[in-house]
Amino acid sequence: MSVRIGLEIHVQLNTLRTKLFCSTPSDYHDKPPNTLVCPVCLGMPGTLPVVNRRAIEAAIMVALALNCEIAPRILFVRKHYFYPDLPKNYQISQYDGPGMFPYARKGWLRISAGGRTKIVRIRRINIEEDPGKLTYPTGSMLTSPYSLVDYNRSGMPLLEIVTEPDMESPQEARAFVEKLIAVLDYLGVCDHRKEGAFRVDANVSIEGGARVEIKNIGSAKDVERALEFEIARQRSVVASGGKVRRETRHWDPVRKVTVPIRIKEVEEDYRYFPDPDLPPIDVPRSWIEEIAEKMPELPDQRIERFVKQYGIDEYRAAVLVLNKRLADLFEECAKMYRDYKKLADWLITDFLRWVKDLGIDLESKKVEPIAIVKLLRTLDEGRISIRMAKELLPKVIAENLDVEEYIKRTGMEKISDVETLKRVIEEVFRENPKAVKDALKNKKAVNFLVGAVMRKTRGRADPQLTVKLIEEKLREIAREI
Ligand SMILES: [Zn+2]
Incomplete structure (x- = not known):
């Protein structure tokens, strides 16, 4: 109709x-x-x-x-x-x-x-x-x-x-x-x-x-x-x-x-x-x-420029541009952070969702671009996991949290040290004998052990390394049987 x-x-x-x-x-x-x-x-x-x-x-x-x-x-x-x-x-x-x-x-x-x-x-x-x-x-x-x-x-x-x-x-x-x-x-x-x-x-x-x-x-x-x-x-x-x-x-x-x-x-x-x-x-x-000469850049012009200058697609550019404060923040961050697509994705998904959930008005609350950039940088450097980055984001938005300083102070850095992780895996295997037995038969059951390691380290364990070490350990046990 x-x-x-x-x-x-x-x-x-x-x-x-x-x-x-x-x-x-x-x-x-x-x-x-x-x-x-x-x-x-x-x-x-x-x-x-x-x-x-x-x-x-x-x-x-x-x-x-x-x-x-x-x-x-x-x-x-x-x-x-x-x-x-x-x-x-x-x-x-x-x-x-x-x-x-x-x-x-x-x-x-x-x-x-x-x-x-x-x-x-x-x-x-x-x-x-x-x-x-x-x-x-x-x-x-x-x-x-x-x-x-x-x-x-x-x-x-x-x-x-x-x-x-x-x-x-x-x-x-x-x-x-x-x-x-x-x-x-x-x-x-x-x-x-x-x-x-x-x-x-x-x-x-x-x-x-x-x-x-x-x-x-x-x-x-x-x-x-x-x-x-x-x-x-x-x-x-x-x-x-x-x-x-x-x-x-x-x-x-x-x-x-x-x-x-x-x-x-x-x-x-x-x-x-x-x-x-x-x-x-x-x-x-x-x-x-x-009057025409005095006109500022308009949304359509800015979308076009974003596509050209930052190489992001029109959809992402449009979501950013329709919210002027968000587009301004993107451009300020982009001066310090070169992965424009990743930056745009964070801003139009997790960032916007938290802004809404926290009831923050971007017109009156200034989110420091450097705080966003530091979060993404520590993530890129592998010092925090994606899960930790997502957990820290609301603090970055609400308090302009300095992530570099914060992970140093709290020792929250991602665990990618093999010996430390092996110790945690050892413990998890001891505490979950049935899960270990299942995992030996069924590859899907490995996930349970990975989850247990994550819980023990409060999400700080490097996920890929954890999976690799657990699989190694399972092979060891299989050989011994
Ligand atoms: Zn009057």
Whole structure:
């Protein structure tokens, strides 16, 4: 059954110093309510908005990174609706309609999902102001006797990025969101970890049926989950002979279900018209070129460079690059450690798993490249076993453990001394006469003896040498019998 998914993503440009139309500081997260406001972002009568040029530059950067055509003029319009978080009763936005147009359109982004690479087209990008935020004393809109409004967010620069319905599975939608987050991260225009910085609405239909919109999904993983649920729900409606209704649903991340919020019969009429307070901004070619020159390296370019420079395959390169901090760590380690493939493998498997398990945020926690390099070097030199290396890795990540120093201090070094190992094997043979008997008949039973040696040495015995010595000893016994 065919599935079509389109995404509408709101991205807050929250790394700028000020809001979109006033000089009020924009770092409102964790600030007391209604402390970062001014007459402009409170929509007081008689005030006039003035465009933040840096916000426009950031928006153009995003459009260039998403391969969009950029309009020669930026035209702001008023989108009218009443809601308590919108003090002017209109939002300064952009619109694709007669005499009006978005600042960017017809772009694309390459994604990889399920081993397949594809292009997702971007229909358009709008730049607009964020409304304020409503909060509910009991935490829920349904049970609170009243609501509170915080205008700190009011007037924050916001991009609305709308894709064509090119995604055919929840995995592809998630891959798109992850790739977009990476692009924004490389551009440095959005810290997606901040609350409300990144909001996704997803449209989904099956078999050409009615389109259902799921509102306000907060993370890439939840985009996948919400769509999986919604597709299953629509399929069961169709399977039981029903018809999917066109409606808007809400994703409940706690119960992991979508719930209906309203039935959409017609498009709302927002009575858009050009904002007379804001003259159109000309965007000459020369300005776009100037911005293009300042653009940092983007994920796709970095993947390509990793493949060329380090000789690793595209899959590994992509996993590293999608997480900028991880890719930076890889490059710092690569200056000191030449087995790039091995380095990449450690970072994208065991390292990432531990980072997740330990709940470490690579953005705020610095993992020292030298600590990783020392772990791999001592492993290469045969001074620790692979099992020991894996055991030490969480300490390397969490405490930047110096592995060289640690194995010297604790005497944890791998045992590859023949005499020492022979003594341990002697003991193991004495303590396990039945296992020795089995091993003489059955080669597979040797593993038990190897395991016993490993346990006795707490994993420090050189595994290959241990197997060799045990086999020698068994041959000796066989000759004696
Ligand atoms: Zn303001």
